[in-house]
Amino acid sequence: MSILTKLLRFKASTWISLAVVVFALIYPQVAATNYTVYILNLVGIYFIAALGLNVLAGTTKQMSMAQAAFMAIGAYTSTILASKLLLPFWLSIPAGMLFAAFIGFLIAIPTLKLGGMHLAIATLGFMMLVSKITDALPITKGPTGLYVPSAKLGSFVLRGDRMLIYVIIIVAVIALIAANNFMKSRTGRVLTALGDNEVAAKAVGINVYKEKIVAFTICSAYGGLSGGLFAILLGYIAPDNFNLFVSIQFLAMVVVGGMGKISGAFVGAVILTILPEGLRGMKELKDIIYGVLMVLMLFVAPGGLVRIPMQIKNWQAKRKSRKAGDVQAAMQYGKVDKS
């Protein structure tokens, strides 16, 4: 077999992923402005947060409006550990992630007994609570903001976004592989079965409640992880960085990209990070377009952007069968012969 044929065996998605990774590795070095590299960093961070939400919303079809809250928990924990205990970033960020996961676990236990709507409202309540707490706690310095120590590897300081991006890429890739493995694992498949039909899942003996808690904990862990990275990117965090709108943004990314598919989280993160930044000039219009886009996406492509090829295929198949049905009906009434 020639090399060309061997190469052509790879799916389009593999090529796309490869292209993305190569782009992400090279671009920071050749980019003209720091701003674009900053955006790239932001995309990576938001992707991680959206990935977590994807695991939750995509598999169990439950919503968490508190992703920004877990981001805040991760960010503040990591920053406080780094500045007070002088922990290096590769310890403080995982610590922040674990703490966020822990809080997520605690929250999940009581709230996951509720139905979809009630869970959304409970997470909304938690989101606002965290917002107020970060404002009020003395240790987080409230609205005046908290300075984030820069990331250091030993004595080597990761100066600037062009270096941070590599950390983010590595973390994002690991997070992606972990999420993918999780969704394909027994637990992951159980959860997807859950999302499809909770009663059937219960009927085959799946502990619905326990599995939901696992999903929620993972979601909040990813939120916390992205928060820790976010803090380093910004260098300075304040409670308003993690408000309700940010949570809604993540939900939008998952839904617009495609719920339940990791590629969906990526596409959503890319589009919904780059688009608002591109529209930065028209301040108010940016949010309006954002909201309208969210709604339109759900009308036009309820499965998300990444499912559009499948949507088109389904639509074409329907058309074909309808046409065939028409011909059949016409034949029945003797209007057309078998051509």
Add this chain to the structure above:
Amino acid sequence: MFAQLVVSGLAIGSLYGLVGLSLVLVYIAVENVNFAQGEMAMITTFIAFTLIKTLGVNYWLAVPITLLAALIFGVVFETVVIKPVANADHTTVIIVTLGVYVAMHSLAGLIWGHEVYKFPAPVTSEAFTVAGIAVSPVHLFALGVAMIVSLILYFFFKRTDVGIAIRASASDKVSARLMGISPRFVSVFAWGLGSVLGSLAALTIAPISFLDTNMMMSFFLKAMAAAILGGITSMPGALIGGLILGVTENLVGGYISSGFKDSFAFVVIILILLIKPTGLFSAPGQRSV
């Protein structure tokens, strides 16, 4: 001080309850929470403000016009935004209303800017004292509005055919359809009426809390707390929940810490959902399979 806190708590609480009522109304009819309710109400209030201040329309004329606008707004909202996704799962509808929430919030900012305006009230805002308690006429007005609205709604849903039809549809959509009750009508009516209620509440709130694009945000969340507290399927529950929330919130603010006062509503949400998710006043819910 206790009595003072209770009295002003009742006044604010009745407003929470009024907004909560609109949330419950929509929920009863279509089993979905309208996250954009607050923002829609805020926009209608701005319309009223423009009518009164810019166009010089009399307050008592502007109010019905605004309510009519709210009705149209609600109906259009239902037809354009909700109907296409009416059969989708809760998640989709939530995201849709959230999208509208974001869009409307910014739209209002775009049209009316971010200044804070003083909204005119039909009564003076000077407080008078009764038995050592300062009472503001605006608060009394709010309480009055809430009571009148609840009475009207009570009679509507218990005694009129349309009201009973809506309750029937909420209780069992299929059987209601067999009896000739159109689910489209129920949906349109609920969203329209919910929008009117929300707008009425916002018009009553605006003189108290000033008018700006953020006015409904915290109110909306507290109204949601009130509705959850009373039971999201119970309209009197929303009102009583609102009153309870208003009073306890004030007491917490007065006796424990004023910083904590704002977060209290969210603690309430979480606590109630933990302890009795169906709320204080609704029957134990059945989960449909």
